[in-house]
Amino acid sequence: MEKEDFYTIYIPALEKAFQNDSINLGFYVKSPEDYLDDEAISQVDQYLKQYEDQFLERTACYFDAKSHGFPSIQGVDIDLYKSKLMDEMNVLKKEYSxxxxxxxxxxxxxxxxxxxxxxxxxxxxxxxxxxxxxxxxxxxxxxxxxxxxxxxxxxxxxxxxxxxxxxxxxxxxxxxxxxxxxxxxxxxxxxxxxxxxxxxxxxxxxxxxxxxxxxxxxxxxxxxxx
Structure with a gap:
């Protein structure tokens, strides 16, 4: 899967995950993967096996920290961390739209x-x-x-x-x-x-x-x- 194809699938799911990240299901906040169907998850898994992507790693850190109720990530306030991730997401959305x-x-x-x-x-x-x-x-x-x-x-x-x-x-x-x-x-x-x-x-x-x-x-x- 090419990077453009990946982000075409992933970004809408990430947007939904950000919208609902205040809902904690007992130390679990839904990640973007939870908003994908089985076929899309398979494609995303294939992409992740092929490529390293720092944006995705930071995104995973955010949802893990959010699930556990951590106030910050590596010394950065979690709300500010989210804001920076959303800025990156919007840049990627424009690039791969x-x-x-x-x-x-x-x-x-x-x-x-x-x-x-x-x-x-x-x-x-x-x-x-x-x-x-x-x-x-x-x-x-x-x-x-x-x-x-x-x-x-x-x-x-x-x-x-x-x-x-x-x-x-x-x-x-x-x-x-x-x-x-x-x-x-x-x-x-x-x-x-x-x-x-x-x-x-x-x-x-x-x-x-x-x-x-x-x-x-x-x-x-x-x-x-x-």
């Missing part, structure tokens, strides 16, 4: 045996410029590079899609929009077989190493893999 959304509008800018470049809007009111950067010819999965844009920019590109043919100036404008918004907090990756309105998708937040530069119209010669 996944957004699950439903596509409400899909407009195609470029096509080559499937959607290459497009803009989409979600039911939650967010807008993205997408470009397919990898296509697996065997399993047919595609990876889309998703750049978050605002509503006005979406409308600006939408007006272009009404044309039968894009001009060089249209593509120049799309390139400018892409470069303006191609920054870490705006970038997500989407792995999917097909883009369809009504599809419930998960956007994975990109890391610094995932950020790439794309020139439109996209050169599809780099797209396909075995």
């Amino acid at each position: 996944r957004s699950k959304m439903i596509i409400s509008q899909l407009l195609i800018l470029d096509w080559y045996d499937d959607i290459i470049t497009s803009i989409i809007s979600f039911e939650n009111g967010e807008f993205y410029l997408l470009n397919c950067i990898q296509k697996h010819s065997i399993i047919e999965d595609k990876t889309y590079y998703c750049v978050k844009i605002d509503a006005a920019t979406f409308k600006q590109i939408e007006n272009i899609t009404e044309k039968k043919n894009f001009t060089a100036g249209d593509w120049d404008m799309i390139n400018l929009i892409f470069e303006k918004n191609n920054k870490n907090d705006h970038i997500f990756l989407l792995k999917i077989k097909s883009l369809l309105v009504g599809t419930d998708v998960v956007l994975d937040k990109a890391k610094n190493l995932d950020i790439i530069h794309i020139k439109f119209p996209f050169d599809i010669s780099t797209l396909y893999m075995g």
Whole structure:
């Protein structure tokens, strides 16, 4: 299990454990693992066998101390210790968060045996410029590079899609929009077989190493893999 997958499962359970840590069941305060189902516990156990994680060790210390009614942990007031853990949790939550959304509008800018470049809007009111950067010819999965844009920019590109043919100036404008918004907090990756309105998708937040530069119209010669 990858670290991102682990924290996607673990953090919601940890949040519940923090919310209920005032309930002591006779020298036992429920830990995050108590809020996971059997399958998730198995995945968490697998992760813990593979990796050492100091945040998890500190979390375990906190719930053990809370269970026994200790006022402090290694000289730090237990409430302050919890506050610091929650700050760390929120950082991890932001870093490994996944957004699950439903596509409400899909407009195609470029096509080559499937959607290459497009803009989409979600039911939650967010807008993205997408470009397919990898296509697996065997399993047919595609990876889309998703750049978050605002509503006005979406409308600006939408007006272009009404044309039968894009001009060089249209593509120049799309390139400018892409470069303006191609920054870490705006970038997500989407792995999917097909883009369809009504599809419930998960956007994975990109890391610094995932950020790439794309020139439109996209050169599809780099797209396909075995």
